Amino acid sequence: MVSVHGFAQGKHLLIDLYGAKHLTDLGFIQEQLSKVAQLCGATLLDTRFHEFGENQGITGVALLAESHISIHTWPENEYAAIDIFMCGQCNPELAITPLTTAFEATKVDVSAHARGSLPSTLAVSNQ
Template identity: 55%
Template structure:
């Protein structure tokens, strides 16, 4: 059964949002906080999402980075392992914004040698 927005007449059921999971291997920029922030902001812009705040933390000089772009429509998050060239990204968007529209801008920024994409419609009972 899909997510129930309201029991009010005229309202329809719909999933609250789409969650895209990206795995990037052989990616660039995984130790660069400014680069990652710009990539996340560019992805949000490509979706028409509004960035409320970004927060990124680097684990020591040259270490991995974990962070989130808080969006009015939900979030984009990242966790990087530069020692292996791997990054895990999540894009969860609600409303009119399409999470899928962030995929290509992120691929263009990080230039992974290999990427996998999984998409989940959140709020559905399976």
């Protein structure tokens, strides 16, 4: 038997930014994701982004040693969906205020999820 106390594989934040600006500015978006990764204590491994055309949305991901940050933007609706999933000692909550401020969002909705939560006692059988 393995004893586990309040353990989760990681924290996953879903952040919705409304009334957001800079949603077609690729350089700005890359910079913000890199900044918040560092602020949260994560190790940035790589980034990958796709622009859907002039004045259209951007989709991107920052690959972290501790998981990822992704963003999808809809400039026509002034909306951005950001997912931050981190494990280990990283604190994804530290990204909320800087992202809200940087994108000049007028409203933000955040939902947090403990991913891979295990029961306090986990039975392991080799049979």
